[in-house]
């Protein structure tokens with residue numbers, strides 16, 4: 001992929017006036033979702049401008065976990081190596097409602113772990129990648145106005161400057177200006193409970209903490225101290241009674257809460273970061289209004305329990321990127337872009353639901369506590385544990401791409417193929433036909449879809465057609481049927497398929 005820097009077109013209209021700059025896609029917000037989307041679009045040489053309202057990257061360090069599916073996506077684009085240099089691998093289990101469990105045996109992934117990494121570092125790496133391959137990022141530019149017509153979108157910035165693009169994607173977080181300007185509803189539940197979360201060191205031995213926490217934990221679930229490596233603990237305590245929402249929490253707030261809950265503050269000190277969050281849960285009614293789309297927290301918010309928000313946003317970007325690029329490159333079949341909402345809205349609904357369930361399980365009321373005890377017992381069953389972990393790590397997702405074997409619509413794991421690892425063949429963000437019969441061809445779609453013949457590939461079906469996001473779009477061994485599906489996902493062939 002060449003590292004392209006482009007200059008936005010400008011042109012004159014009939015009156016000789018200078019028309020605003022033209023981009024293919026403007027992305028509002030350079031968080032993880034916006035940065036990932038910019039990189040995905042650049043794989044297809046779409047002219048991308050990212051507008052970020054903050055002048056400097058966020059300094060607020062929040063350690064997030066990349067779950068299995070997100071780690072796989074990074075591997076699919078050749079980014080995992082550089083991300084691993086800055087992250088720590090942790091076991092993939094124990095996320096659901098913070099119920100301590102080991103991951104089940106044999107999770108079907110080459111990357112069955114959690115990757116803990118500071119969010120600003122991850123965002124920096126994604127942004128750097130997007131810039132390397134030609135995205136433009138402008139900081140200190142808040143989007144304040146949006147107007148669309150048949151040909152494009154006019155985006156107005158806080159200083160009155162107007163920019164024009166063919167599409168706009170709002171990746172501008174939970175309080176999304178773009179969503180509000182579109183008038184898209186954001187129904188759900190407001191925040192009821194505020195929580196403090198931070199990472200800090202402690203002044204007492206681990207055994208003492210473990211014994212104290214075990215003794216009290218049963219009755220007040222909404223707090224914990226968990227070792228997070230290198231002498232650092234993650235501390236979660238209720239925010240009730242502590243300052244107000246507008247004021248950032250202090251270490252003293254944590255100490256006070258710990259003393260109230262546990263009778264000791266464990267001599268916490270040297271905080272890495274401190275934050276406060278609520279449990280509002282909301283989902284945008286629509287992900288697309290004409291030429292404007294929403295992704296990431298702009299489309300859905302939920303409490304951070306289970307660590308899924310960033311993962312969900314990055315995966316939205318991965319689903320949307322190739323479809324929007326196809327639309328811009330002119331080969332998108334009709335309705336391809338609408339599959340973005342059709343596929344991702346239900347996934348977000350499911351994540352919102354599982355976080356609602358997890359929040360209930362953290363309640364200190366006797367009923368939820370009893371359900372929690374029951375679920376803890378049930379999680380000893382491998383199938384229950386597996387179901388919950390596959391849900392949180394998003395490897396259970398099956399898009400509705402039609403009737404067929406269970407694999408259809410699911411992601412294909414990073415299987416070994418003759419040419420190396422499957423994901424190593426997906427770096428360019430193109431479709432891929434993996435053909436065990438060695439009889440089929442991608443014919444007139446070869447400019448969009450790669451062909452790999454390998455009779456030894458670890459598949460129990462003859463051939464699979466993979467979309468650029470690694471999901472299985474077709475299974476079979478019949479060329480005509482394949483051509484129909486190539487048309488369905490990749491549009492018209494550039495030339496008629498050649499037949500013997």
Ligand SMILES: Cc1cc2nc3c(=O)[nH]c(=O)nc-3n(C[C@H](O)[C@H](O)[C@H](O)COP(=O)(O)OP(=O)(O)OC[C@H]3O[C@@H](n4cnc5c(N)ncnc54)[C@H](O)[C@@H]3O)c2cc1C
Nearest residue numbers: 029031032033053064065143173296297307308309310311
């Ligand atoms: C305490 C806590 C812990 C968390 N832990 C995890 C975890 O472990 N795993 C996980 O997956 N998720 C976690 N999350 C959630 C995660 O941080 C978010 O889901 C994630 O940041 C969403 O990414 P985003 O890019 O969609 O939005 P954001 O990160 O909110 O980025 C939006 C960007 O848009 C910019 N912006 C806003 N308005 C405008 C505008 N008008 N014009 C231009 N730019 C604008 C903002 O400055 C920002 O840079 C956690 C959240 C919290 C609060």
